[in-house]
Amino acid sequence: MRKLQEELEKRLGCSIGNADDRQLYRVLLEITQEEAARREVPDTGRKLYYVSAEFLIGKLLGNNLINLGMYKDVKELLEQNGKSLAEIEELENEPSLGNGGLGRLAACFLDSIATLGLNGDGVGLNYHFGLFHQDLKNHIQNVSPDRWITGTSWEVDRRKGYDIQMAGKTYRSHLYDIYVTGYEGRTNRLHLFDLDTVDDSIVRDGIDFDKKAIDKNLTLFLYPDDSDDDGRKLRVYQEYFLSANAAHLLIDEAKAKGADLAQLDKYAVAQINDTHPTMLIPELIRQLTLEGLSFDTAADVVSKICAYTNHTILAEALEKWPLAYLKEIVPQLVPIIEILDDRARRRTDDLSTAIIDSGDTVHMAHIDLHYGFSVNGVARIHTRILKETELANFSRLYPDKFNNKTNGITFRRWLMECNPRLSALLDEKLGTAWHKDAQELEKLLAFSEDADVLERLLQIKKQNKEDLAAIILDKEGVQLQTDGIFDIQVKRLHEYKRQQMNALYIIHKYLEIKAGKKPARPLNFIFGAKAAPAYIIAQDIIHLLLLLQTIIDNDPDVNPYMRLVFVTNYNVTYAEKLIPAGEVSEQISLASKEASGTSNMKFMANGAITLGTGDGANVEIRQLVGDDNLYNFGIDADTVIAHYEKADYRARDYYEKDPVIREAVDFITGPQTMAIGDPQRLSRLKNDMINKDWFMALIDLKDYISVKDQCFADYEDRSAWAKKSLVNTAKSGAFSSDRTIRQYNEEIWKLG
Ligand SMILES: *Cc1c(COP(=O)(O)O)cnc(C)c1O
Numbered sequence: 001m002r003k004l005q006e007e008l009e010k011r012l013g014c015s016i017g018n019a020d021d022r023q024l025y026r027v028l029l030e031i032t033q034e035e036a037a038r039r040e041v042p043d044t045g046r047k048l049y050y051v052s053a054e055f056l057i058g059k060l061l062g063n064n065l066i067n068l069g070m071y072k073d074v075k076e077l078l079e080q081n082g083k084s085l086a087e088i089e090e091l092e093n094e095p096s097l098g099n100g101g102l103g104r105l106a107a108c109f110l111d112s113i114a115t116l117g118l119n120g121d122g123v124g125l126n127y128h129f130g131l132f133h134q135d136l137k138n139h140i141q142n143v144s145p146d147r148w149i150t151g152t153s154w155e156v157d158r159r160k161g162y163d164i165q166m167a168g169k170t171y172r173s174h175l176y177d178i179y180v181t182g183y184e185g186r187t188n189r190l191h192l193f194d195l196d197t198v199d200d201s202i203v204r205d206g207i208d209f210d211k212k213a214i215d216k217n218l219t220l221f222l223y224p225d226d227s228d229d230d231g232r233k234l235r236v237y238q239e240y241f242l243s244a245n246a247a248h249l250l251i252d253e254a255k256a257k258g259a260d261l262a263q264l265d266k267y268a269v270a271q272i273n274d275t276h277p278t279m280l281i282p283e284l285i286r287q288l289t290l291e292g293l294s295f296d297t298a299a300d301v302v303s304k305i306c307a308y309t310n311h312t313i314l315a316e317a318l319e320k321w322p323l324a325y326l327k328e329i330v331p332q333l334v335p336i337i338e339i340l341d342d343r344a345r346r347r348t349d350d351l352s353t354a355i356i357d358s359g360d361t362v363h364m365a366h367i368d369l370h371y372g373f374s375v376n377g378v379a380r381i382h383t384r385i386l387k388e389t390e391l392a393n394f395s396r397l398y399p400d401k402f403n404n405k406t407n408g409i410t411f412r413r414w415l416m417e418c419n420p421r422l423s424a425l426l427d428e429k430l431g432t433a434w435h436k437d438a439q440e441l442e443k444l445l446a447f448s449e450d451a452d453v454l455e456r457l458l459q460i461k462k463q464n465k466e467d468l469a470a471i472i473l474d475k476e477g478v479q480l481q482t483d484g485i486f487d488i489q490v491k492r493l494h495e496y497k498r499q500q501m502n503a504l505y506i507i508h509k510y511l512e513i514k515a516g517k518k519p520a521r522p523l524n525f526i527f528g529a530k531a532a533p534a535y536i537i538a539q540d541i542i543h544l545l546l547l548l549q550t551i552i553d554n555d556p557d558v559n560p561y562m563r564l565v566f567v568t569n570y571n572v573t574y575a576e577k578l579i580p581a582g583e584v585s586e587q588i589s590l591a592s593k594e595a596s597g598t599s600n601m602k603f604m605a606n607g608a609i610t611l612g613t614g615d616g617a618n619v620e621i622r623q624l625v626g627d628d629n630l631y632n633f634g635i636d637a638d639t640v641i642a643h644y645e646k647a648d649y650r651a652r653d654y655y656e657k658d659p660v661i662r663e664a665v666d667f668i669t670g671p672q673t674m675a676i677g678d679p680q681r682l683s684r685l686k687n688d689m690i691n692k693d694w695f696m697a698l699i700d701l702k703d704y705i706s707v708k709d710q711c712f713a714d715y716e717d718r719s720a721w722a723k724k725s726l727v728n729t730a731k732s733g734a735f736s737s738d739r740t741i742r743q744y745n746e747e748i749w750k751l752g
Pocket residue numbers: 099100101102104490491492570571572575596597598599600602
């Protein structure tokens with residue numbers, strides 16, 4: 001501690017007490033970087049490249065200090081000198097280089113790879129603006145650019161790059177690295193490629209910019225709006241830029257290890273995270289042939305290097321590009337893709353597996369499925385659906401390629417860092433082994449009848465709720481009721497996740513309270529979500545939720561019994577405040593549609609009880625904790641799939657037959673909402689729910705209402721609830737990303 005103090009003060013040029021938070025942040029970043037660098041390990045043997053368009057890493061200071069074992073000392077030293085580490089951490093900008101679960105998963109994986117001591121780096125793009133910043137005025141979502149690279153940054157300039165050819169021009173990439181620290185482990189790197197000519201000043205009106213000026217916009221934004229041709233082409237540019245740089249880096253590093261490129265698989269394995277980096281496959285083949293390998297040898301070795309993770313069965317996410325785009329932007333890949341298509345066609349007469357279809361559309365996932373050596377889903381039910389339904393044609397062709405890797409989360413960020421109170425209790429009762437082996441949490445079950453432990457769990461949750469309530473009051477101006485239930489749904493806004501169904505429940509409760517039926521204690525409904533700017537119905541759902549917030553707030557009959565808050569700009573930093581305070585975890589996607597989910601795991605670890613459908617990892621949570629400790633409702637995945645196959649679901653039938661449903665849906669365009677809301681948005685939403693409801697909110701609404709009511713009623717037995725909470729934390733170790741990564745390594749990567 002003395003040494004740390006001397007070190008800090010030497011760098012500050014003054015005493016800690018006299019430094020301001022910005023100076024302290026800069027100096028802490030410096031010493032953290034140096035400590036991280038010391039833990040790097042020379043690159044020998046086989047190395048993993050986790051290639052992903054998204055890495056939703058969140059703030060790094062606190063996480064790195066924890067992983068490097070410095071957190072406690074730094075925090076105490078600062079406190080002794082009248083400073084607060086939490087306030088210093090506030091100064092960091094969150095790098096939001098991802099949209100949601102897929103990007104956050106990549107970040108948790110990097111943490112676990114380094115913690116387990118594996119040789120593996122991430123490869124992505126250095127977006128100048130990550131996911132847009134959201135604010136909520138006049139009951140709608142407004143978006144603006146979120147600049148995260150300002151002044152002091154975690155990025156290390158590697159002063160190197162590669163020449164990348166696109167549409168007849170050469171673009172010189174520029175590599176920046178971010179250290180990835182393992183918990184008591186080694187340090188790896190996240191490689192982010194950028195382009196020096198990118199010009200932040202072309203952004204105007206929110207997040208609009210000239211989509212044709214590739215030299216100025218290439219790495220400006222994460223996933224630019226792809227609702228028009230220029231936006232879609234920009235995405236192809238980004239994907240090739242990512243893939244080509246990854247291929248160069250991989251080959252470069254293998255050559256530095258003296259690799260015989262014909263045996264490149266001895267030096268490298270690449271995990272292709274969703275279809276965005278798919279061009280890695282033809283690009284590696286192209287670069288290897290330039291290095292002197294024959295096409296056959298190159299194609300052969302690339303097939304031993306590349307593995308693919310599928311993240312969704314939603315058709316719109318399985319990317320397809322017109323061949324014409326590829327001819328324009330990456331003509332060098334087209335002959336390779338044509339040969340790959342030709343060879344794939346010779347393996348089967350099943351035309352549905354073609355890479356280039358009869359309409360000259362290129363199916364990116366099909367490249368991965370034919371030429372990757374492994375295909376994995378991200379939860380057991382998701383992998384089953386891939387094998388039996390969505391990708392049945394491919395699983396007949398390649399039964400051995402398919403495998404499951406149920407997602408996970410890092411318990412360092414999602415329990416140790418975000419919930420210090422619960423962590424301290426766990427350390428006290430179980431010791432600290434759970435930090436690196438989350439299965440150790442199961443030992444908590446021994447305390448399930450211990451009245452003192454149960455009482456402390458309730459106390460901790462209460463304190464976390466009060467902390468969150470203070471933040472929400474400050475940021476959103478809404479006063480939550482901390483003696484009431486905290487029911488939270490935070491995740492991207494999408495119809496399949498069914499925030500609209502939760503809204504209908506809230507309307508139903510509102511009407512019940514108006515009619516004199518009061519809940520046993522106040523209900524706090526908390527939402528957080530961003531919606532893609534081009535996704536109209538998602539904007540309409542946000543609009544409805546914000547109107548409900550105002551209506552409830554202004555209604556003295558109702559607001560003693562219920563509150564609704566839609567928090568602004570949901571991101572990793574906000575998630576770290578929300579999740580420790582969660583009591584009911586809303587995981588209500590239409591069964592079969594949520595591949596896994598990971599917020600369900602974060603809430604579970606922090607002692608919330610899942611209210612969910614039989615979808616994604618909810619199924620595995622249910623198996624672990626049993627029906628006493630989770631609230632399951634709704635039709636199952638097979639029933640949903642059968643409805644889609646027969647096209648026999650008619651939302652209108654449910655609306656017309658059931659007065660409870662009709663009353664809630666009608667409220668959307670009732671006088672109270674219409675008086676303050678946008679009639680066009682509200683009518684469109686109501687119409688969609690009655691005439692389309694593609695994600696079947698109405699089919700499950702009645703069951704949802706009754707199971708949720710039961711859940712809230714059970715909450716009243718406080719010690720029984722505390723026990724449920726304990727069981728959830730105790731069983732959550734199965735969802736450590738350390739477990740997931742061990743499985744990837746044992747079954748796919750096989751690193752030394
Ligand atoms: C964990 C996480 C997600 C994923 O949430 P799901 O509910 O699993 O979709 C999305 N965004 C952020 C900021 C997260 O931390």
